[in-house]
Amino acid sequence: MPKRILSGMRPTAKLHIGNLLGALENWKRLEGNETFFMIADWHALTTEYASKTPIKSNVIEVVIDYLAAGLDPAKSTIFLQSLVPEHAELSLLLSMITPLSWLERNPTYKDQIEELKAKDLSTHGFLGYPVLQAADILLYKADAVPVGEDQLPHLELAREIARRFNFLFRPVFKEAEAILTKTPKVPGTDGRKMSKSYGNTIDLSDSPEEVDKKVMQMVTDPARKRREDKGNPHICPVYFFHTVVNKENHETVAHECSNALRGCVECKQEMSKHLRAFLKPIYERRKEIEKRRSQIRDLLIEGSKKAKAIAAQTLAEAKDAAGIGI
Numbered sequence: 001m002p003k004r005i006l007s008g009m010r011p012t013a014k015l016h017i018g019n020l021l022g023a024l025e026n027w028k029r030l031e032g033n034e035t036f037f038m039i040a041d042w043h044a045l046t047t048e049y050a051s052k053t054p055i056k057s058n059v060i061e062v063v064i065d066y067l068a069a070g071l072d073p074a075k076s077t078i079f080l081q082s083l084v085p086e087h088a089e090l091s092l093l094l095s096m097i098t099p100l101s102w103l104e105r106n107p108t109y110k111d112q113i114e115e116l117k118a119k120d121l122s123t124h125g126f127l128g129y130p131v132l133q134a135a136d137i138l139l140y141k142a143d144a145v146p147v148g149e150d151q152l153p154h155l156e157l158a159r160e161i162a163r164r165f166n167f168l169f170r171p172v173f174k175e176a177e178a179i180l181t182k183t184p185k186v187p188g189t190d191g192r193k194m195s196k197s198y199g200n201t202i203d204l205s206d207s208p209e210e211v212d213k214k215v216m217q218m219v220t221d222p223a224r225k226r227r228e229d230k231g232n233p234h235i236c237p238v239y240f241f242h243t244v245v246n247k248e249n250h251e252t253v254a255h256e257c258s259n260a261l262r263g264c265v266e267c268k269q270e271m272s273k274h275l276r277a278f279l280k281p282i283y284e285r286r287k288e289i290e291k292r293r294s295q296i297r298d299l300l301i302e303g304s305k306k307a308k309a310i311a312a313q314t315l316a317e318a319k320d321a322a323g324i325g326i
Contacts, residue, residue: 005030005179006142008081011058012048015065017208017279018186018194021244024069026146026181027076034077036140036307039063040301042081042088046129047112047119047197050170063206063296068286073299081136083304087313090135092130097168098131102160104125106130107153132156134211138173139311146179170320172314187237191219205286208276215241215272220264227263238264238271245274 007027009019027037027097039062044055059080066078081087081118104127105111112121137158145155162173185193188200195201202214219239224231233239233254242250253270256262289296319325 004034004036004140004143005032005147006036006140006148008040008043008136008177010040010044011062012053012280013058013196013201014015014043014061014203014205015069016194016196016203017275018188018201019065020069020204021186022148022181023246024071025147025183026179028070030144030146031072031075036091036142037066037071037076038081038136038307039079040081040136042128042132046123046126046170047121049125049301050120050125059300060296061205061291063191063300064286064293065288067289068204068282069137070282076080076305077303078299079303080300081305084139084301084308084311086139086308086315087135089131090139090311090315090318091132091326093322094135094138094165095131096135097164098128098161102128102157103130106157108150130154130157131161134161135292137163137176139277139314140307141174141310142176142313143174144177144179144202146181148181148183148185150185152178164259165318165321168321172317172321174178181316187240189214189218189237191237202314204282206279210278211276211279212272212321215268215275218268221257221265224264230260231257231264233257238268241275242271246271274286 007023009015009023015024032205039059041059044053044058063078071078077159109130111126112126131156134157136153138161149154155176162175165173188194188198189202190198190200192198192200201280202211206214206269215238220238220303221231221233221236223229226231235241236257239250239257242253246253247268253262253267257267
């Protein structure tokens with residue numbers, strides 16, 4: 001297993017089951033003395049600077065979700081990006097050597113510009129957020145970063161920036177490897193990728209009643225308009241969740257859907273029952289952790305102090321290599 005691991009999430013809203021399956025479950029398997037899990041509040045501003053998103057209060061909600069999902073602050077360092085100013089300073093330093101063309105070719109940049117048309121993303125911060133992301137990784141000399149396939153271009157850009165810095169000045173940074181998550185893209189209630197930006201999430205904080213309501217609103221195979229129509233479960237978001245939370249019976253579900261032996265309402269009801277059971281331990285832990293909100297701030301401050309000790313040393317090395325300071 002890699003020695004040091006770094007990952008994080010943006011506090012733009014409470015976390016959802018896509019975050020759980022795509023990241024948190026993987027993080028738990030990797031936990032150890034040198035795992036660092038960040039709340040990336042600077043990154044949240046890249047898309048939410050003009051919105052009324054309460055980033056500061058969302059920070060606490062995301063930490064609660066981390067803990068409810070099973071992350072252990074005794075095993076990992078959980079910290080807040082903005083409490084470690086070295087992130088912003090190294091990002092500025094790296095921006096001096098990062099070619100503009102590297103940022104413009106980033107596929108995620110182009111995709112988000114298209115997907116988030118309602119927001120003005122023609123800002124320096126949004127174009128340059130991969131540089132800040134590189135700084136996040138390089139500050140801790142991470143050996144590996146857990147990512148989904150859609151995030152691989154970002155990690156490769158961080159590796160390219162590290163190589164360029166090491167070539168221009170002297171070797172300071174490691175080139176982190178990817179640890180790919182095994183979970184494929186998690187669909188939202190509308191069939192698109194589950195995302196806070198789309199408002200199509202099932203949140204870890206949702207009550208059983210809210211889970212039921214959202215599941216019953218989920219889209220299914222659009223070609224299946226009547227119960228007697230045969231469906232294609234492999235394009236149905238409801239069936240995806242059967243494969244996750246109803247593993248013992250999902251093949252039967254697929255067979256009955258494909259042969260019009262069950263309707264979509266019945267399929268949703270069965271899936272929702274299993275999904276509620278799957279999420280119940282997290283929901284109940286979350287309720288208990290919410291009673292100790294005052295401790296969350298202290299946890300973040302302590303974690304950020306530990307992160308800062310490493311980040312400050314790396315930044316000092318990078319500034320010295322680049323000839324900055326006295």
